[in-house]
Amino acid sequence: MTERGGPRRVRMRDVAVAAGVSASTVANVLSRPDIVAPETRLRVEQAIRRTGFVRSGPARQLRGLPSPIVGSVVLDLANPYFAALNRGVEDRLAEAGCLLLTASTDLRPEKEGQLLDLLQEQAVRGIVIAPIGSDRGALLAASRRGTPVVLVDEPRSGLDLCAAAVDDVLGGRLAAEHLLALGHRRIAYLGATVESGTVTRRRAGVRQAVADAGLDPDDTVVDLRMVLHPPALVDAAAGAVDHLLALRPAPTAVLCLNDTAALGVLRRLHALGRRVPEDVSVVGYDDLPFAALLSPPLTTVRQPTYALGRTAAGLLLDEARPDHTHRQVLFRPELMVRSSTAPPPGEPAADPPPPTARRERR
Amino acid sequence: MTERGGPRRVRMRDVAVAAGVSASTVANVLSRPDIVAPETRLRVEQAIRRTGFVRSGPARQLRGLPSPIVGSVVLDLANPYFAALNRGVEDRLAEAGCLLLTASTDLRPEKEGQLLDLLQEQAVRGIVIAPIGSDRGALLAASRRGTPVVLVDEPRSGLDLCAAAVDDVLGGRLAAEHLLALGHRRIAYLGATVESGTVTRRRAGVRQAVADAGLDPDDTVVDLRMVLHPPALVDAAAGAVDHLLALRPAPTAVLCLNDTAALGVLRRLHALGRRVPEDVSVVGYDDLPFAALLSPPLTTVRQPTYALGRTAAGLLLDEARPDHTHRQVLFRPELMVRSSTAPPPGEPAADPPPPTARRERR
DNA sequence: ATGAAAGCGCTAACAA
DNA sequence: TTGTTAGCGCTTTCAT
Numbered sequence: 001m002t003e004r005g006g007p008r009r010v011r012m013r014d015v016a017v018a019a020g021v022s023a024s025t026v027a028n029v030l031s032r033p034d035i036v037a038p039e040t041r042l043r044v045e046q047a048i049r050r051t052g053f054v055r056s057g058p059a060r061q062l063r064g065l066p067s068p069i070v071g072s073v074v075l076d077l078a079n080p081y082f083a084a085l086n087r088g089v090e091d092r093l094a095e096a097g098c099l100l101l102t103a104s105t106d107l108r109p110e111k112e113g114q115l116l117d118l119l120q121e122q123a124v125r126g127i128v129i130a131p132i133g134s135d136r137g138a139l140l141a142a143s144r145r146g147t148p149v150v151l152v153d154e155p156r157s158g159l160d161l162c163a164a165a166v167d168d169v170l171g172g173r174l175a176a177e178h179l180l181a182l183g184h185r186r187i188a189y190l191g192a193t194v195e196s197g198t199v200t201r202r203r204a205g206v207r208q209a210v211a212d213a214g215l216d217p218d219d220t221v222v223d224l225r226m227v228l229h230p231p232a233l234v235d236a237a238a239g240a241v242d243h244l245l246a247l248r249p250a251p252t253a254v255l256c257l258n259d260t261a262a263l264g265v266l267r268r269l270h271a272l273g274r275r276v277p278e279d280v281s282v283v284g285y286d287d288l289p290f291a292a293l294l295s296p297p298l299t300t301v302r303q304p305t306y307a308l309g310r311t312a313a314g315l316l317l318d319e320a321r322p323d324h325t326h327r328q329v330l331f332r333p334e335l336m337v338r339s340s341t342a343p344p345p346g347e348p349a350a351d352p353p354p355p356t357a358r359r360e361r362r
Numbered sequence: 363m364t365e366r367g368g369p370r371r372v373r374m375r376d377v378a379v380a381a382g383v384s385a386s387t388v389a390n391v392l393s394r395p396d397i398v399a400p401e402t403r404l405r406v407e408q409a410i411r412r413t414g415f416v417r418s419g420p421a422r423q424l425r426g427l428p429s430p431i432v433g434s435v436v437l438d439l440a441n442p443y444f445a446a447l448n449r450g451v452e453d454r455l456a457e458a459g460c461l462l463l464t465a466s467t468d469l470r471p472e473k474e475g476q477l478l479d480l481l482q483e484q485a486v487r488g489i490v491i492a493p494i495g496s497d498r499g500a501l502l503a504a505s506r507r508g509t510p511v512v513l514v515d516e517p518r519s520g521l522d523l524c525a526a527a528v529d530d531v532l533g534g535r536l537a538a539e540h541l542l543a544l545g546h547r548r549i550a551y552l553g554a555t556v557e558s559g560t561v562t563r564r565r566a567g568v569r570q571a572v573a574d575a576g577l578d579p580d581d582t583v584v585d586l587r588m589v590l591h592p593p594a595l596v597d598a599a600a601g602a603v604d605h606l607l608a609l610r611p612a613p614t615a616v617l618c619l620n621d622t623a624a625l626g627v628l629r630r631l632h633a634l635g636r637r638v639p640e641d642v643s644v645v646g647y648d649d650l651p652f653a654a655l656l657s658p659p660l661t662t663v664r665q666p667t668y669a670l671g672r673t674a675a676g677l678l679l680d681e682a683r684p685d686h687t688h689r690q691v692l693f694r695p696e697l698m699v700r701s702s703t704a705p706p707p708g709e710p711a712a713d714p715p716p717p718t719a720r721r722e723r724r
Numbered sequence: 725a726t727g728a729a730a731g732c733g734c735t736a737a738c739a740a
Numbered sequence: 741t742t743g744t745t746a747g748c749g750c751t752t753t754c755a756t
Contacts, residue, residue: 009507009508009749010507011748011749011750012749012750013749021726021727022726022727022728023727023728023749023750023751024726024727024728024729024751024752025725025726025727027750027751027752028725028726031751031752035725035726036725036726037725037726040725040726052503052507054479054482054483054507055483055749055750056424056483056485056748056749056750057420057483057484057485058419058420058421058423058424058429058484058485058748058749058750059420059424059732059748059749059750059751060749060750060751061420061732061750062418062420062421062424062731062732062733062734062748062749062750063731063732063749063750063751063752064732064751065750065751067420068480068484069431069463069484076449077445077448077449077452078442078445078446078448078449078668079445080440080442080445083439083440083441083442083445084440086439086440087438087439087440087466090439090464090465090466094465099463099465099477099480099481099484100463100464100465101431101461101462101463101464102452102462102463102464103452103456103461103462104449104452115461117416118430118461119461120416121416121417121418121419122419122420122430122431122461123418123419123420141414145371145372145414145416146371234651260651263651263652263655266655267654267655288652289596289622289625290625290650290652290655290656292629293625293628293629293652293656293657294652294655294656294657295655295656295657295658296657306440371733373732373733373734374733374734375733383742383743384742384743384744385733385734385735385743386734386735386736386742386743386744386745387741387742387743389734389735389736390741390742393735393736397741397742398741398742399741399742402741402742417733417734418732418733418734420732420733420734421732421733421734421735421748422733422734422735423734423748424732424733424734424747424748424749424750425733425734425735425736425747425748426735426748427734427735
């Protein structure tokens with residue numbers, strides 16, 4: 001139908017011939033138009049358009065020019081949290097003319113390792129990664145070999161890398177302090193058997209808050225761990241509710257690893273006829289757009305997701321500068337108190353929320 | 363601290379020297395290990411590990427090997443619909459050892475054009491695109507020049523390209539038929555001033571259904587169009603509610619362009635003290651995970667989002683086969699009837715929903 | 725202002 | 741079984 005024999009890619013040479021000049025002149029028109037005679041330039045530009053020439057990125061990279069591609073490795077791009085984070089990264093990079101190549105690890109360290117190799121093979125400009133494996137060695141090695149690596153959602157912990165993270169321990173503390181102030185003394189923390197560092201650190205924050213309140217974390221905090229992956233997170237969370245309700249003494253509140261899990265928890269509690277927050281209090285994490293509109297509106301911890309992504313990208317771009325030094329940017333999470341939390345059953349009126357909390361304006 | 367003068371990338375030559383062989387032997391160890399003497403192979407493999415060698419993708423591409431990178435161009439990756447779609451694309455590609463490079467157009471045709479150029483410049487293996495501009499010429503040109511292009515969320519319409527799409531007209535029809543059967547005779551369609559083809563086609567489906575019911579679409583369907591971009595979608599949708607309520611005669615139902623917009627509509631209606639569905643019925647689109655958990659649970663149109671992404675990726679991978687012929691895969695949307703829709707105020711009991719609808723199991 | 729030439733790191737055909 | 745060689749398409753001196 002169209003030309004036979006596979007559409008040969010148009011090269012600079014072809015344009016040169018079409019314009020009656022040499023290849024280097026074509027190159028000059030593209031890279032330093034000012035040093036080409038206006039009339040020649042015009043001829044070349046027309047030839048470029050006429051032939052549909054697109055220059056070859058791979059060839060340019062081979063010549064030593066930097067790739068415009070940055071890699072992003074997240075836990076799961078279908079998770080709205082990472083989607084928003086990634087959008088922040090993408091936007092900041094776009095301002096620098098860069099593109100973002102994203103892949104999900106599904107919390108599997110071996111997949112993370114493969115992706116890291118693949119990205120280095122592509123000679124990307126750098127990598128933004130929310131790591132799951134504990135193998136920081138591979139990250140350090142990549143960085144040392146010339147592929148800058150920026151941690152996101154994970155603190156620097158003394159590593160020779162840049163990092164953009166949220167204070168997860170604080171996030172856990174804020175949520176726990178809120179529940180403790182309401183009078184809860186038996187709190188479930190819904191995590192997973194395989195979970196990211198963020199989730200683990202928040203649990204530590206919860207336990208800290210409990211200890212600071214003079215209570216024993218081992219008595220007060222109940223560890224609930226979902227087995228993920230075959231079931232979708234929201235369903236696994238729903239399933240966890242049955243375990244929760246079977247516990248004795250029964251927890252009066254659940255802290256969920258994120259809003260999506262809270263969604264599943266609410267669904268199952270509704271289905272079982274338990275009232276939220278009268279019978280059980282539920283707290284989410286992330287403050288996704290839908291959190292404020294669930295029934296009841298979800299108390300949750302807000303993270304500056306998009307800004308986090310932008311910041312990580314900014315740190316990565318900065319690595320190209322000669323005077324760059326690795327650094328960490330740490331954001332603060334914020335408790336959003338809504339209607340899914342209340343004093344436990346049989347408790348008098350609540351204390352006021354702690355000063356760090358923000359009660360939502362209408 | 364580490365080596366001085368920038369960490370020079372390790373090349374095949376370096377490995378060859380370290381192993382005391384030639385570069386081609388190293389290449390052979392990597393590409394056809396079986397033709398290398400076991401003992402030599404071992405020496406080379408050790409040298410590879412010792413030196414931290416990573417082969418150069420750009421150089422391989424220049425030699426004519428295909429890039430493992432596929433480009434994905436969506437309207438907005440922060441939109442959970444596209445995030446899920448993209449995850450489908452990513453997973454299918456991963457099975458073929460490919461990586462996905464995603465960028466958002468924000469519904470801006472000029473950004474779409476730039477991205478297309480950038481991706482072709484990178485000599486990606488192919489492009490999956492949810493197009494916004496009407497400039498199919500650029501897509502066709504890219505395809506003809508050797509970068510396969512697969513349309514997603516957009517029908518083929520006779521173009522010489524593959525496409526994976528959902529029947530949007532049908533989706534609009536289903537939603538409208540449901541409302542008509544409930545007795546609604548004045549229905550608002552909440553779209554945008556700049557909207558994707560999907561949204562436009564659904565409106566057409568709505569009008570068709572109305573016409574088929576013997577009513578005049580111009581009287582029955584009210585066009586509500588949000589100005590997007592400065593305000594986030596959910597806020598813009600909330601704002602549109604005020605316009606909606608000012609209309610005379612007032613619509614008794616709103617069809618929203620997606621679930622996120624429906625979120626905003628519900629929020630504002632609640633804030634204004636209107637009851638859903640008693641005063642106004644609301645219908646979303648996409649059936650995102652939170653839709654079933656809003657108050658009230660949202661009637662919406664489900665799309666096979668993840669499958670759509672997988673299919674698109676599959677079509678793209680198929681383009682590499684010599685006997686490939688372009689084709690379209692069309693999915694059917696499905697109406698999910700929940701509690702945000704009911705007969706209009708002052709209407710007797712509802713007719714049963716049309717046979718295409720699915721009433722959710724508890 | 726333009727062109728000739730070298731070479732980036734790799735692969736594949738061919739020679740040894 | 742291993743090594744030699746000739747480019748892939750481009751950028752960049754360095755002539756002209």
